[in-house]
Amino acid sequence: MAQKHGTPAHAKRVFQGKIFEVWQWEQKMYDGSLQTFEKLKRPDTAQVLATVGNKILIQTEEQPDKQRSFPSIPGGRLDESEAPLAAAKRELLEETGYVSDDWVLWTAIQPVHKIEWTVHTYIARNCVKEKPVSLDAGEKIETRLVDFDEFMRVATEDSDFYSPEIVPDLLRMRLSPEQQQNFKNLLFGDL
Amino acid sequence: MAQKHGTPAHAKRVFQGKIFEVWQWEQKMYDGSLQTFEKLKRPDTAQVLATVGNKILIQTEEQPDKQRSFPSIPGGRLDESEAPLAAAKRELLEETGYVSDDWVLWTAIQPVHKIEWTVHTYIARNCVKEKPVSLDAGEKIETRLVDFDEFMRVATEDSDFYSPEIVPDLLRMRLSPEQQQNFKNLLFGDL
Numbered sequence: 001m002a003q004k005h006g007t008p009a010h011a012k013r014v015f016q017g018k019i020f021e022v023w024q025w026e027q028k029m030y031d032g033s034l035q036t037f038e039k040l041k042r043p044d045t046a047q048v049l050a051t052v053g054n055k056i057l058i059q060t061e062e063q064p065d066k067q068r069s070f071p072s073i074p075g076g077r078l079d080e081s082e083a084p085l086a087a088a089k090r091e092l093l094e095e096t097g098y099v100s101d102d103w104v105l106w107t108a109i110q111p112v113h114k115i116e117w118t119v120h121t122y123i124a125r126n127c128v129k130e131k132p133v134s135l136d137a138g139e140k141i142e143t144r145l146v147d148f149d150e151f152m153r154v155a156t157e158d159s160d161f162y163s164p165e166i167v168p169d170l171l172r173m174r175l176s177p178e179q180q181q182n183f184k185n186l187l188f189g190d191l
Numbered sequence: 192m193a194q195k196h197g198t199p200a201h202a203k204r205v206f207q208g209k210i211f212e213v214w215q216w217e218q219k220m221y222d223g224s225l226q227t228f229e230k231l232k233r234p235d236t237a238q239v240l241a242t243v244g245n246k247i248l249i250q251t252e253e254q255p256d257k258q259r260s261f262p263s264i265p266g267g268r269l270d271e272s273e274a275p276l277a278a279a280k281r282e283l284l285e286e287t288g289y290v291s292d293d294w295v296l297w298t299a300i301q302p303v304h305k306i307e308w309t310v311h312t313y314i315a316r317n318c319v320k321e322k323p324v325s326l327d328a329g330e331k332i333e334t335r336l337v338d339f340d341e342f343m344r345v346a347t348e349d350s351d352f353y354s355p356e357i358v359p360d361l362l363r364m365r366l367s368p369e370q371q372q373n374f375k376n377l378l379f380g381d382l
Contacts, residue, residue, distance in 0.1 A: 003257060003351050015206040017213045018229040019305070022206060027255050029328035037256055038209040040231070064218050065228055066194060111355070112303055114210070137220035156359075160194050164302070164359070168347075171362035 005110045005117075007039050019043065019077075041116040046088040047075025047163055049106065050098055050124045051187050055145035057096060057127065058154060061162065062140035071154045072162035074143075084108075084120040092124060096143045097133045100124035104186065111165040119165050123186055148184060196301045196308075198230050210234065210268075232307040237279040238266025238354055240297065241289055241315045242378050246336035248287060248318065249345060252353065253331035262345045263353035265334075275299075275311040283315060287334045288324045291315035295377065302356040310356050314377055339375060 011025040020042050027037040050057040050073075061072045074095040078087040085103060092098055102125040109119050135141060146154070155161050156170050173180040202216035211233050218228040241248040241264075252263045265286040269278040276294060283289055293316040300310050326332060337345070346352050347361050364371040 003259065003261065008256065014208065015213060017205065018215065018227050020211075020213060020229060020231060022208045022211060022213065024209065027329075029255055030331060031328040033328050035329060036209050038211060040211060064220055065199065068194065070194065112306075113353070115303075137222040137224050138218075138226060140221060156363075162304070168355070168358050168362060171359060171366070172347075174366055175362070 005039070005113055005115065007041070007116060011039070039114050039116060043077040043080075044084060044118045044120065045075060045077050046084045046091060046120045046122065047073050048088050048092045048122050048124050049073060049187060050092055050096065050100065050127045052098070052127050052145055054188050055147060056151040056187065057098065057143055058146050058151060059095070060142045060144075064138055068160075069140075070160035070162050071158055072141075075163070084118075085122065088120065088122045088124070092127070093130065094134050094136075095139070095141050096127075097129050097131050098124075098127040099130045100127045102126050102189075106186065107166065107169060109165045119163075121163070121166055125187070125189055148187070196230070196304055196306065198232070198307060202230070230305050230307060234268040234271075235275060235309045235311065236266060236268050237275045237282065237311045237313065238264050239279050239283045239313050239315050240264060240378060241283055241287065241291065241318045243289070243318050243336055245379050246338060247342040247378065248289065248334055249337050249342060250286065251333045251335075255329055259351075260331075261351035261353050262349055263332075266354070275309075276313065279311065279313045279315070283318075284321065285325050285327075286330070286332050287318075288320050288322050289315075289318040290321045291318045293317050293380075297377065298357065298360060300356045310354075312354070312357055316378070316380055339378070 007023045008025055011023040013021050014024050015022040020040050022040055024036050024038050026034045029035055059072045060069050062069045074092045076091045104123045106123050107121045111119060156167055173183050198214045199216055202214040204212050205215050206213040211231050213231055215227050215229050217225045220226055250263045251260050253260045265283045267282045295314045297314050298312045302310060347358055364374050
């Protein structure tokens with residue numbers, strides 16, 4: 001388990017923005033002197049590897065401040081006091097219209113040293129389309145189902161893939177046939 | 192080349208901390224409405240894959256706010272108006288006492304979507320020890336030379352390795368003998 005990126009209890013919030021909070025504290029150095037240390041907090045995020053039969057749901061997404069579209073998986077920020085799994089279910093339904101009753105937490109990663117921020121990645125098996133998508137004014141998202149090899153290709157070879165924090169684990173699977181088979185079993189069950 | 196993470200020209204700085212600046216702007220949504228978008232800027236960093244003969248320099252580092260030591264490579268933040276290569280040379284000298292006259296930029300990566308921050312990774316070949324290390328009050332660093340396989344093991348398998356932004360490229364090399372050989376040639380020259 002990687003070292004946790006946290007702020008000490010005596011840290012003070014010095015700024016609160018729309019997404020980011022800035023926290024500072026006096027940190028004792030190795031020679032006994034003090035320095036002001038700084039870290040950020042931001043809402044955790046939850047994202048979903050959603051499967052339908054032996055296919056994985058992948059998105060082509062646009063955002064208003066980006067020049068071009070990029071591949072992604074469903075996901076987004078947790079609402080205030082929302083649990084990660086609840087956020088994953090909500091984002092999957094909003095962005096794709098799919099639901100599942102078979103969820104498992106695959107990884108929880110803190111991708112950046114100086115930010116208190118955890119990315120929760122869930123696997124949602126046997127998804128079923130329940131209703132049309134309902135996108136925010138700031139979202140343009142198209143979804144499609146791809147097979148495992150195509151998913152791995154997009155996620156590990158397209159440098160615009162929007163979830164870089166899971167790429168090392170996916171690459172490690174390409175190095176280990178056993179790990180890759182276990183991952184496939186997680187994604188698709190007994191298919 | 193991955194999409195650049197930048198802020199538009201009309202963005203305004205709303206907070207300046209010790210490391211991070213917070214910037215906001217009014218962004219037009221797809222339905223014509225406006226929302227306040229937010230991004231961060233922080234000083235770019237430069238880090239070094241330093242080689243001596245057929246060995247790579249790796250560090251065991253402690254920081255005052257972390258519970259345990261972690262493996263790292265020499266590097267740090269650019270000083271104000273300092274060029275990336277100058278910062279890489281300065282950090283290598285300060286943290287390890289080594290110099291090189293054979294530098295090449297290996298990668299320049301923006302690791303986080305919402306932060307304007309580039310991590311420059313240089314290769315410094317045929318390093319020579321010039322003087323004793325000179326560490327900050329906030330640094331405890333020990334250096335050692337390891338062979339290529341040991342470097343790859345630490346960098347791609349130890350979850351505490353401090354430069355996660357280069358891990359995907361290192362894993363891709365483990366998948367491609369040809370890429371790995373090219374990388375070794377870059378690191379060690381004609382050895």
